[in-house]
Amino acid sequence: MNTVSGNGIDGRIAAPPADSETAAYSHADPAPLTAVAIRRGLQSGEMSMEAVLAHFLGRIEEHEGAVQAWREFDPALARVNALRQWQAHPQGLLGGVPLAVKDIIATQDYPTRYGSEIYREGVRGGDADCVARLRAAGAAVFGKTVTTEFAYFSPGPTANPHDPRRTPGGSSSGSAAAVAAGMVPLALGSQTAGSLIRPAAYCGVFALKPGFGLHSLAGIKPMAPSLDTLGWLANDADDLELMRAALLGIAYQPLPRLDAGALRLGVCRGHEWLQMEPAGATAFEAAVSRIAIAAMVSERPLPDELAGLSAAQKTVQAYEAARSFATDWEQGRARMSPSLRALIEAGQACAEVDYRAALDLGRCGAAAFEGIAEDVDALLVPAAPGEAPPGLAATGDPVFSRVWTLLGLPCVNVPGQRGPQGMPLGMQLVGRPGSERRLLAIARHLQPLLAELG
Structure with missing residues (x-):
């Protein structure tokens, strides 16, 4: 098999030097074929x-x-x-x-x-x-x-x-x-x-x-x-x-066009807001201000008793990963990265009572979300702390997704903005269970507004 792979297995296409910009995706390229x-x-x-x-x-x-x-x-x-x-x-x-x-x-x-x-x-x-x-x-x-x-x-x-x-x-x-x-x-x-x-x-x-x-x-x-x-x-x-x-396995129907004046959106910065980078925070506030011109926007903070949701997600992830990867751990821990070994060790050390408490807090958060979002179509929340960080040794911080993943809610990233380094920035939409189609329609409506901000 003639394969091309990022890991160089039978690689037909060689990677350029690490400092090369010559093959970067051109913003002048034609619109992607959908x-x-x-x-x-x-x-x-x-x-x-x-x-x-x-x-x-x-x-x-x-x-x-x-x-x-x-x-x-x-x-x-x-x-x-x-x-x-x-x-x-x-x-x-x-x-x-x-x-x-x-x-x-x-x-x-x-x-x-x-x-x-x-x-x-x-x-x-x-x-x-x-x-x-x-x-x-x-x-x-x-x-x-x-x-x-x-x-x-x-x-x-x-x-x-x-x-x-x-x-x-x-x-x-x-x-x-x-x-x-x-x-x-x-x-x-x-x-x-x-x-x-x-x-x-x-x-x-x-x-x-x-x-x-x-x-x-x-x-x-x-x-x-x-x-x-x-x-x-x-x-x-x-x-x-x-x-x-x-x-x-259902029929496809194009997303509906929305009446912007009837669109109701909540803004939730979350308890992790202090982890936003300055440029990311500035871009988020600019996006909220632009969206507020075309839709009804209101503040929807999470209550203080849910401040531990992000930590609870980490607990659940570590505890369950230690059990999901048990065989891999026994047979190949020496070939695991330090970060994965640390995750599994944290999960092994986690008491079941703490794991159950984390799950319970997630259920409380999901119930509270129903009240927070009951009269809005979706929440506007950060998607990431800022632009993609330099370097390929790490992948950035998932801090602004942990809570919503723990709560099991549908989420959409809406692209369009760019940061001070010219890199993409996203806006995350979070909706009630079963609102996937509605979220996608909102995302399509908001994307041109975000693109106006550059």
């Missing part, structure tokens, strides 16, 4: 599958050397998959649409390595449930994208498409970067703390973390079963809705 546009073009005959393939394979050839988004990629297999899927599912919601899959999610045509040296040789098997559902809708799996080790903190080689000297975030690093660089229109990821929203914010793309428990995780490496959530990324909010429809 999944909705591909579906419409293929079904109408205005677009050919060969043209779709030429576009995306060309984007990979152009940008992968700098971005290193792919853990496994075979252009010949990608072509075969796409042509086969288009021929077999011409009326499918995703018929022939290229898809990237995070490398903790099993696929039948590529090995899964979980970003770990323990599994460097790869695990073979069938498709995860989510991949099988998307293939049934016609999606063409292009390859596996780089994840951090076991979807925790230790990063792979992936760089931010807007500046290869900066992190793309994690743990869905490769998925966010591949979408941001226009290599694919859709990518699967996951979130246990902030692994979808943060990289989406850093890379300037949309991401949906659905409410907890809505989609099967069978075939996905578990970390913390009380928190783990499947999600996906795209350059367009309607593409996220198309993917949601395909996964649920």
Whole structure:
């Protein structure tokens, strides 16, 4: 198999020097080709599958050397998959649409390595449930994208498409970067703390973390079963809705246009606000002010008794990770990163009574959210502390996603703004359970307003 990967396995595309900016994604590049546009073009005959393939394979050839988004990629297999899927599912919601899959999610045509040296040789098997559902809708799996080790903190080689000297975030690093660089229109990821929203914010793309428990995780490496959530990324909010429809097996309907004057939004900075970087805080306040011109906006602080929610998420994650990774710990702890070993050791040392208390606080938070958000369509909350940090040795802080992941609420990253270094900034929307479609419609409405701020 002729593969290209961010880890250099049979690497056909070499990474540039660390200080190179020459292959960074150009902001002058044409607008990304969306999944909705591909579906419409293929079904109408205005677009050919060969043209779709030429576009995306060309984007990979152009940008992968700098971005290193792919853990496994075979252009010949990608072509075969796409042509086969288009021929077999011409009326499918995703018929022939290229898809990237995070490398903790099993696929039948590529090995899964979980970003770990323990599994460097790869695990073979069938498709995860989510991949099988998307293939049934016609999606063409292009390859596996780089994840951090076991979807925790230790990063792979992936760089931010807007500046290869900066992190793309994690743990869905490769998925966010591949979408941001226009290599694919859709990518699967996951979130246990902030692994979808943060990289989406850093890379300037949309991401949906659905409410907890809505989609099967069978075939996905578990970390913390009380928190783990499947999600996906795209350059367009309607593409996220198309993917949601395909996964649920329902008809796709374009997102509704909203009456801005009737839109009600709450602002929640959270108890972690002091961890915002100055530029991030300035941008957030500017975004709130701009949105308030077009919608009804009100303050919705979290009560003081919920100040421990972020710490509770960390407790649940560590406790459950120690048990999910028990076999890996016994057989391969020497090949684990220091950060992963520290997480597992913290979970092993955590008393069950503290774990249960953390879960209880999460349930209290979810109940309190119903009152806080009962008369608004969504909350506006930070997506990340600021712009993507320099360097590839870390993936940034998930602090502004921990609370909402613990509460199991649907979240969307809305791109559009840029920080003082010209890097993307995101705004996070948080909604009530079952409000995914509404959140995506709001996200599509807000994105042009954020883009006006530059």
